[in-house]
Amino acid sequence: MIVKRVHVEEAVIDGESLDWPVLLEAAEAAARATTGRGRVADYIPALATADPEAFGMAVATVDGELYGVGDWEQPFSIQSVSKLFSLALALAHSRDGGDALWRGVGREPSGNPFNSLVQLETEHGIPRNPFINAGALVVTDRLQSLTGDASGAVREFLRHESGNPLLDTDPVIAASEAEHGHRNAALAHFIASHGNLENPVETVLDHYYAHCAVAASCRDLVLAGSFLARYGVRTDGTRLMSRSEAKRVNAVLLTCGTYDAAGEFAFRVGLPGKSGVGGGILAVLPGRAAVCAWGPRLDQAGNSVAAVTALDTLTTLSGCSVF
Numbered sequence: 001m002i003v004k005r006v007h008v009e010e011a012v013i014d015g016e017s018l019d020w021p022v023l024l025e026a027a028e029a030a031a032r033a034t035t036g037r038g039r040v041a042d043y044i045p046a047l048a049t050a051d052p053e054a055f056g057m058a059v060a061t062v063d064g065e066l067y068g069v070g071d072w073e074q075p076f077s078i079q080s081v082s083k084l085f086s087l088a089l090a091l092a093h094s095r096d097g098g099d100a101l102w103r104g105v106g107r108e109p110s111g112n113p114f115n116s117l118v119q120l121e122t123e124h125g126i127p128r129n130p131f132i133n134a135g136a137l138v139v140t141d142r143l144q145s146l147t148g149d150a151s152g153a154v155r156e157f158l159r160h161e162s163g164n165p166l167l168d169t170d171p172v173i174a175a176s177e178a179e180h181g182h183r184n185a186a187l188a189h190f191i192a193s194h195g196n197l198e199n200p201v202e203t204v205l206d207h208y209y210a211h212c213a214v215a216a217s218c219r220d221l222v223l224a225g226s227f228l229a230r231y232g233v234r235t236d237g238t239r240l241m242s243r244s245e246a247k248r249v250n251a252v253l254l255t256c257g258t259y260d261a262a263g264e265f266a267f268r269v270g271l272p273g274k275s276g277v278g279g280g281i282l283a284v285l286p287g288r289a290a291v292c293a294w295g296p297r298l299d300q301a302g303n304s305v306a307a308v309t310a311l312d313t314l315t316t317l318s319g320c321s322v323f
């Protein structure tokens, strides 16, 4: 035990040369100590089959190093983590710097649960931000207009960046969500009633469910998310988006990526991050690394208890955050 403490302290002395394996080990230990806290999502019935005690975590550095602990190579349902990629791709495909997109969706924290309907009426069908379900539906709609295959665009990007050709939508999860998708259907119809969807509601919902139901591992997600740590540059060295756009995506992740717990997440973790009800959280250390943690038990806001704890431990021990 004492030996381990010494290692951790050595790993974090200056924040410049981090000992990622030691940090990951410490983060895993903290996450595993949360066993029993939180609940696996079951409002999408097929998600309830996840092993509540699973835990994995991975880091991909901007220099191409890759580290992982626990179940870091096990695929899980990425759910709302996919919204980070749909937003990035919609912006990358936009020819106007995203101006049209940002007219259809705001970029302010909602202070409401991710599936809330209440703000949409008073705000005339313009969702608060791209990460609550309402906003993500608008982003999926615009990505569909821009590419003709919104979920395919997300899937292809994830496959390309992760180098994992097997990465795919889990059709059982997608069908389960569609079958129980009354809230998302209500949101989409309400947005459409305000003229803020360009495609048929059914098309938007199908693509939204399909990108949420992608199964990917912490390994896949850190590689796919590392363009945000490289200020917009993909794993093959080509640019997906400008440095300024990458800053904007990171800013919206920080303020809105964990819903009505975004303040608490910034307070504890201090990184831009996106959570999903499958229990994954993908976070960004700009200029340094992408980090993903996964554990299926969720807190009240729909964020993974184990993943938040692991990321909190990592940034606290290393002293590395955006602050």
Ligand code: DON
Pocket (backbone or CB within 6 Å): 078, 079, 080, 081, 114, 115, 133, 177, 184, 209, 212, 275, 276, 277, 278, 301, 302, 303
């Ligand atoms: O639309 C939904 O409810 C899910 N497909 C995604 C929600 C989600 O992951 C929220 N994140 N914590």
